Amino acid sequence: MADSSSNHTIETHNLCMIYRSGKVNVPALQNINLNVEQGEFIAIMGPSGCGKSTLLHLLGGLLQPTSGRILLDGVDISKLSDSERTAVRRKKIGYVFQRFNLLPTLSAKGNIELAKQIHGNGSMNYNGVDRILDMLGLSEKIHFRPAELSGGEQQRVAIARAVINRPAIILADEPTGSLDSRNSRIVLQILQDLNEKLHQTIVMITHDSEAASMASRIIEMKDGQILDPASKYSYEPEFESLY
Amino acid sequence: MENLTAANIRSRPTRTFISILAVALGVVLMLIIGGIATGTLDDYLGRTVGMGADYILQPSGSSVFYAFSNAALNVKLAGKLAEVPGIEAVTPVLAKFSSSDFSLIFGIDMSSYNQFSGRLQLVSGRLSLGENEVIVDQLYAEAKKLAPGMKMTVLGHPFTVSGICRPGAVVRVFAPLKTLQNLNGTPDNVTIMFLKATPGADEIAVFKELQRRFPNYALARATDSNLLLADARLPGFKEFRVTIVVVSMMLSFMVILLAMYTTIFERTREIGILKSLGASRRFIVGMILKESAMICCLGALLGIGISEVVRKIIITKFPTLQVAMSVDDLIRGLILGLLAGILGALYPAYKAARMDPVRALSFE
Numbered sequence: 001m002a003d004s005s006s007n008h009t010i011e012t013h014n015l016c017m018i019y020r021s022g023k024v025n026v027p028a029l030q031n032i033n034l035n036v037e038q039g040e041f042i043a044i045m046g047p048s049g050c051g052k053s054t055l056l057h058l059l060g061g062l063l064q065p066t067s068g069r070i071l072l073d074g075v076d077i078s079k080l081s082d083s084e085r086t087a088v089r090r091k092k093i094g095y096v097f098q099r100f101n102l103l104p105t106l107s108a109k110g111n112i113e114l115a116k117q118i119h120g121n122g123s124m125n126y127n128g129v130d131r132i133l134d135m136l137g138l139s140e141k142i143h144f145r146p147a148e149l150s151g152g153e154q155q156r157v158a159i160a161r162a163v164i165n166r167p168a169i170i171l172a173d174e175p176t177g178s179l180d181s182r183n184s185r186i187v188l189q190i191l192q193d194l195n196e197k198l199h200q201t202i203v204m205i206t207h208d209s210e211a212a213s214m215a216s217r218i219i220e221m222k223d224g225q226i227l228d229p230a231s232k233y234s235y236e237p238e239f240e241s242l243y
Numbered sequence: 244m245e246n247l248t249a250a251n252i253r254s255r256p257t258r259t260f261i262s263i264l265a266v267a268l269g270v271v272l273m274l275i276i277g278g279i280a281t282g283t284l285d286d287y288l289g290r291t292v293g294m295g296a297d298y299i300l301q302p303s304g305s306s307v308f309y310a311f312s313n314a315a316l317n318v319k320l321a322g323k324l325a326e327v328p329g330i331e332a333v334t335p336v337l338a339k340f341s342s343s344d345f346s347l348i349f350g351i352d353m354s355s356y357n358q359f360s361g362r363l364q365l366v367s368g369r370l371s372l373g374e375n376e377v378i379v380d381q382l383y384a385e386a387k388k389l390a391p392g393m394k395m396t397v398l399g400h401p402f403t404v405s406g407i408c409r410p411g412a413v414v415r416v417f418a419p420l421k422t423l424q425n426l427n428g429t430p431d432n433v434t435i436m437f438l439k440a441t442p443g444a445d446e447i448a449v450f451k452e453l454q455r456r457f458p459n460y461a462l463a464r465a466t467d468s469n470l471l472l473a474d475a476r477l478p479g480f481k482e483f484r485v486t487i488v489v490v491s492m493m494l495s496f497m498v499i500l501l502a503m504y505t506t507i508f509e510r511t512r513e514i515g516i517l518k519s520l521g522a523s524r525r526f527i528v529g530m531i532l533k534e535s536a537m538i539c540c541l542g543a544l545l546g547i548g549i550s551e552v553v554r555k556i557i558i559t560k561f562p563t564l565q566v567a568m569s570v571d572d573l574i575r576g577l578i579l580g581l582l583a584g585i586l587g588a589l590y591p592a593y594k595a596a597r598m599d600p601v602r603a604l605s606f607e
Contacts, residue, residue, distance in 0.1 A: 057601050060519070062518070062519060062600045062601050062604075063601055082524075083523060083524060086518070086521055086522070086523055086524075087521070087523070089519070089520075089521040090520070090521025090522075090523075091521070093521070095519045095520070097519075097604075101512070101515075101516045101519070101604070102516075103247070103250075103513055103516060103517075104254070104513075105247070105250040105251050105253070105254040106247065106250050110247075110250065114247060114520070115520050118517070118520050118521055118522045118526060119521065161520070
């Protein structure tokens with residue numbers, strides 16, 4: 001299934017996703033063709049409901065498309081079974097969410113160790129957890145539970161969890177959406193460093209143009225489609241027209 | 244490395260505690276009720292064997308539990324039994340259950356009864372039974388604080404304790420056969436005949452001869468408890484024990500099913516997170532089963548502990564009641580408790596493993 005003719009880490013071909021709500025079909029994505037090269041940092045922007053998160057879930061193998069293909073390192077994951085897609089996700093992908101999604105019962109260190117355990121390298125590189133927490137300025141808080149950490153600290157733990165297994169791709173779903181501007185800058189800087197120093201491919205969804213400016217490429221979406229760069233969508237809310 | 248299972252258990256202490264307690268309850272139920280049934284039977288069989296009889300004869304269809312048998316044997320049958328070649332001694336006994344202290348009373352003919360090796364061995368008082376006298380064993384005397392010469396009421400009839408014998412005899416209270424027959428309203432009948440073979444006689448041949456001559460009676464060999472149990476009919480005993488085990492297991496099963504089902508619902512988002520991290524279905528099933536196994540293990544251990552305390556309380560408060568609890572029983576309790584819990588967690592684990600990760604992640 002590997003396609004050796006392409007150097008793209010991520011490719012989608014005519015990707016469509018239709019949700020079924022009762023008897024009504026709701027198209028979420030229509031003919032998405034996207035190429036992301038290895039080591040690229042792209043930002044996806046667009047209004048709520050335009051299909052950004054659906055696209056990210058499809059790229060991460062959390063959803064199966066209605067039609068079309070998704071190639072990750074040449075492997076068409078749209079044809080894979082649920083357990084095969086899970087295995088791809090485990091080996092290749094790290095997720096960062098807007099709401100951090102840390103397990104509340106585990107400490108910062110426990111959350112990261114869990115990712116290692118799931119990946120299957122739980123016993124390897126044991127000091128890596130301490131090191132990454134140290135690098136992210138969390139060495140004092142490794143035994144703190146998520147509820148005892150600030151939003152910014154939780155997101156840094158979530159990033160540490162996403163990268164501990166050195167995934168090829170990081171999918172970030174509005175990683176700064178729940179953070180203040182200071183913590184947003186820290187998180188974006190970490191993502192940029194990961195991209196530049198470790199050459200990790202990053203696909204980030206954001207509403208924040210400042211955050212998007214950190215990416216090497218910005219893709220804009222509307223109504224389930226990627227907009228032509230020539231017809232850029234303005235996502236700035238036009239509150240002025242209310243008054 | 245931090246343990247997710249232990250962390251999950253610790254994070255919901257009330258639910259965990261109630262689940263552990265419910266599993267423990269199932270184990271206590273299984274060990275105590277099963278222990279009382281087995282203990283009573285073992286004690287009964289042991290003391291019957293201790294009587295020193297080679298055979299016992301009862302009305303047809305009787306079980307080894309004399310208490311549930313009618314006094315349907317004519318006392319004159321003892322004479323006919325004694326005529327069988329190879330039979331040295333026969334003693335007729337009327338067994339009567341006293342519901343007031345949940346014990347069995349034997350009406351005996353002292354002279355023939357004492358021809359058996361399990362005869363009454365006096366500790367204090369005298370070895371004779373006047374019309375309104377009883378002999379009780381030491382355990383019974385201690386439990387009821389009785390001494391020779393003291394009055395007691397048995398089956399609503401006043402008796403005087405004439406002597407106290409060693410424990411280990413078939414029952415703990417012995418009254419004169421005639422008196423008990425009259426109290427029972429069956430002046431000529433008894434419940435059971437104990438028979439002793441002549442030393443050196445072929446026990447099997449004598450048994451066969453007894454069966455041939457008395458085909459309409461229930462005969463059992465009584466030289467050891469296994470033989471007695473094999474020959475005696477114990478209708479429903481095995482089924483009773485199985486029922487206790489099944490009810491106990493069902494209790495643990497349902498508690499764990501409910502607890503784990505609720506847990507899965509509560510943790511929908513967490514399961515979505517695990518899936519987004521690439522956790523396989525096997526990992527998620529394993530996590531739920533491990534949690535359930537840990538709860539059940541703790542529950543079973545607590546149940547064993549509580550059962551031991553309850554057993555001690557029972558034998559202290561009711562010295563005549565036996566509660567058998569062997570190491571095998573405890574291991575069985577532990578394994579069955581664990582098994583029930585794991586079975587109960589299977590469906591919730593399966594449900595969790597099949598959860599849609601995107602829906603789970605958006606669960607509030």
